[in-house]
Amino acid sequence: MPDLAFEPERLDDVDHLERTDPGGVLREVASSAARVRMAQRAAAEAGVDRLAREGRPRAIVVAGVGPGALAGDMLAAVCGYGVPVAIATVRSPVLPGWVGAADLVMAVSRSGAEEETVALAAEAGRRGCGLLAVGRRGSPLEDVTLRARGIFVPVPAYDGPPATVWDLTVPLVVATGALGLVRGVPEACEAAARRLEEVAHRCRPASESFINPGKSLALELADTVPVIWGSYPLTAAAARRFAGALHTHARYPAIWGELPEAGHTQIATLDGPVAEKDIFAEGPGRTLRLVLLRDTDENPRTVRCREAATRIAEERGVPVSVIDAEGVHPLERLAVLVGLCDFGSVYLALGYGMDPARMAAIAEFQAGATQ
Incomplete structure (x- = not known):
């Protein structure tokens, strides 16, 4: 496979997005x-x-x-x-x-x-x-x-x-x-659908990167190793989905976890070699990026854990992204997080010039596992 480079200008080239996504993953x-x-x-x-x-x-x-x-x-x-x-x-x-x-x-x-x-x-x-x-x-x-x-x-x-x-x-x-x-499931499903429509409008291909949250998220993740943490069961499920979407759509490594557990294990990576960025290296370099998914329904202990993790990352120069859930019903809030993260994963793939529908390794594994 040739060396793939992330090119930010690709995200605002609608023709490129259409050519590189022949399977219509963005539309999906x-x-x-x-x-x-x-x-x-x-x-x-x-x-x-x-x-x-x-x-x-x-x-x-x-x-x-x-x-x-x-x-x-x-x-x-x-x-x-x-x-x-x-x-x-x-x-x-x-x-x-x-x-x-x-x-x-x-x-x-x-x-x-x-x-x-x-x-x-x-x-x-x-x-x-x-x-x-x-x-x-x-x-x-x-x-x-x-x-x-x-x-x-x-x-x-x-x-x-x-x-x-x-x-x-x-x-x-x-x-x-x-x-x-x-x-209230019927009402929650409709509220979630409306939220997803809003996310789709904000993340549409013709919307430029500086106002498009899906493209902005892809720009933040490019050339980093995302460490994605939820701070409550709802955001932990969204974090797991985000990591999986990055794996499948962008063939991109990602780590997911849930606070406070992640603060007792995964946070040690912030002191490791991948978290240290070489300021003299040519190009953007590679480092960790901490991505925190935040819910409105959090207890005080969880909030303190998230704030501590943010402070520790910032003190070590590890960039932090925060994505907030919105809405009343849990299904509605989950829809906001998953919807935005799905767009971010697809735009990341397209920024690297990769077809987000191509999942050759998964297909090979499934074929081999059923022989």
């Missing part, structure tokens, strides 16, 4: 609001309200890998600490031994063909668990779910690699709303 990210509304409608049409007939489960187990598992993290973030039901995400191919007939398993796989997720759904059916699945029509996951008399929510087919996670996450949120675990 801009359609996030539509994806939220479509997913809400698909969940309702699939009859997720039937879950309420079985009563509240002892626990909700979200089974998946990659974006499917992330949907579980985002669900837990929306539900928050006060939810009276345990919510666990399982990323392994084995269903924990404690999961039984009193629990609800949500199996999430966009393709519906990931072996790990299909196997977990089948095991959930054998154990008599409640089963809700999200995936592609005609897939092995749909077959397993229907044989277990579960509820299947279909996701739309994509021409290229999907760039958002809303089609996987929103059905889970709608389901927990039907169970009475999250209040």
Whole structure:
């Protein structure tokens, strides 16, 4: 692979953006609001309200890998600490031994063909668990779910690699709303969609970098190693999504974590060799950049941790970016963070002249892992 250099002027060259993004990843990210509304409608049409007939489960187990598992993290973030039901995400191919007939398993796989997720759904059916699945029509996951008399929510087919996670996450949120675990879900979905529309307008390709928050974020991240921290469960889920989007869209390394835990481990990297920038080196050089995702619903202890991390980074000359959540409902605030970070990751790829839809290594791994 040739040496790739980030060229800031590319971000304001609309022709370049179109040429380098033949799969339309920017358009896909801009359609996030539509994806939220479509997913809400698909969940309702699939009859997720039937879950309420079985009563509240002892626990909700979200089974998946990659974006499917992330949907579980985002669900837990929306539900928050006060939810009276345990919510666990399982990323392994084995269903924990404690999961039984009193629990609800949500199996999430966009393709519906990931072996790990299909196997977990089948095991959930054998154990008599409640089963809700999200995936592609005609897939092995749909077959397993229907044989277990579960509820299947279909996701739309994509021409290229999907760039958002809303089609996987929103059905889970709608389901927990039907169970009475999250209040005001229909209104929250619409509020989140409106926020995503606002983000898409501000981050549109024709908007120049100095007023475009998605392009500005890409400019800040270029030639750095981002260390992305959330300071609350909601922002931690967004941080994980941001790191994953940087990996897939821009093939870019990133570290994510959650305060206060990150302050006891990852913060040590601020004293390491990557954090030291050589002022005599030609070009921009490479250094860490601390990215803090901030929520309005934070306790005083969390605020002190975030402020301490900011001070320590600034004292060591490590640049800091802060991204604030906006909105009332947790789903709405999550939408603001994820929407902006998705645009930032795509613009970073385009600034390096890379097609954000090209995921050769992931495809090779998936092919090799299923042989």
